[in-house]
Amino acid sequence: MDLGIAGRTAVVCASTRGLGRACAEELARAGATVVVNGREQASAEKVAAEIAADTGATTIPVGADVGTAEGRAALLGAVSIVDILVNNNAGPPFRDFREVDHEALLAGVEANMAAPIALVQAVVDGMVERRFGRIVNITSGSVKMPLAGLDLSSGARAGLTGFLAGVARSVAHANVTINFLLPGAFDTDRLRGIQQRTAAQSGRSQAEVADNARSSIPAGRFGSPAEFGATCAFLCSAQAGFITGQSLLIDGGAYPGVL
Structure with a gap:
C-alpha cells in the first residue's frame, strides 16, 4: 500500500533502537524524510546512515535529549516543517512505588508527559495551517493494564493520554490526528x-x-519491532485521517478486557 506520505517530513524521537527505530525505518520506507534521534550524535548518525542505505530515504541525524528544552529545540530546528511527529522516550526504571520520591516523580512526569506535550505544542499549529499532520505517541500497554513497579510510567503516560484526548478532537477538522500506540511485550x-x-x-x-x-x-x-513500526507508519498515512484520539494496544492479546 502506498501510504501517501512520500516527501513528508517526520521527526521520530528516541529512534536509534527498539520500537522508535522501527517506526523511523517504516516511515523512511514510505518515502518520508526522517529525523533520527538519539542522545549521542554518533549513534544518531550511524543509525540514520543505516536507514538511508536500506530505504533510499533522506535521513537527518540529531543527537539530543528529547527530555530537555535544548534537545527539543535541536530536533525541531533540524527541519523547516514537521508533518509527522512520533513521540517516544524511555520510561522510568522499575521500582516499588514507595521508592518514588518527589524528585523521581517529577522526572518521570517531565520525560513521559511534559516533554511530548511540549513537542505537540510546538508543531500542531503548523500542521493545522497546512491541513495535514500526524502525531503518534508511543506510551505503554501499562496504560490499560497497570503493572506494579511501573506505577510512575503508567501514571505519566496515562496523564499524557488524557491531556491530548481533547486536543485531538480540537484539530481533527484540519486533517491533523493524534493517536497513541500502547506496546506490550516486544522483542x-x-x-x-x-x-x-x-x-x-x-x-x-x-x-x-x-x-x-x-x-x-x-x-x-x-512482538516484532517491524510490525510495530508498520502500524505506526499506517497511523501516519494519508489513509488514516479518520482515526484520531485512539489508544491502540498491540500486545498479542495479553490484555483480557473487551474495552
Missing part, C-alpha cells in the same frame, strides 16, 4: 534487559523467564 533490548534482571533476582535462567512470559501471551510470541 527489544529493553525486554531482554528486564528478563535478565528478573532471572538474576529469581535464580532462574533467562530462557525460563522468557518462556514464562511468552506463555502468557495468547499469540504465543513476543
Whole structure:
C-alpha cells in the first residue's frame, strides 16, 4: 500500500533502537524524510546512515535529549516543517512505588508527559495551517493494564493520554490526528534487559523467564519491532485521517478486557 506520505517530513524521537527505530525505518520506507534521534550524535548518525542505505530515504541525524528544552529545540530546528511527529522516550526504571520520591516523580512526569506535550505544542499549529499532520505517541500497554513497579510510567503516560484526548478532537477538522500506540511485550533490548534482571533476582535462567512470559501471551510470541513500526507508519498515512484520539494496544492479546 502506498501510504501517501512520500516527501513528508517526520521527526521520530528516541529512534536509534527498539520500537522508535522501527517506526523511523517504516516511515523512511514510505518515502518520508526522517529525523533520527538519539542522545549521542554518533549513534544518531550511524543509525540514520543505516536507514538511508536500506530505504533510499533522506535521513537527518540529531543527537539530543528529547527530555530537555535544548534537545527539543535541536530536533525541531533540524527541519523547516514537521508533518509527522512520533513521540517516544524511555520510561522510568522499575521500582516499588514507595521508592518514588518527589524528585523521581517529577522526572518521570517531565520525560513521559511534559516533554511530548511540549513537542505537540510546538508543531500542531503548523500542521493545522497546512491541513495535514500526524502525531503518534508511543506510551505503554501499562496504560490499560497497570503493572506494579511501573506505577510512575503508567501514571505519566496515562496523564499524557488524557491531556491530548481533547486536543485531538480540537484539530481533527484540519486533517491533523493524534493517536497513541500502547506496546506490550516486544522483542527489544529493553525486554531482554528486564528478563535478565528478573532471572538474576529469581535464580532462574533467562530462557525460563522468557518462556514464562511468552506463555502468557495468547499469540504465543513476543512482538516484532517491524510490525510495530508498520502500524505506526499506517497511523501516519494519508489513509488514516479518520482515526484520531485512539489508544491502540498491540500486545498479542495479553490484555483480557473487551474495552
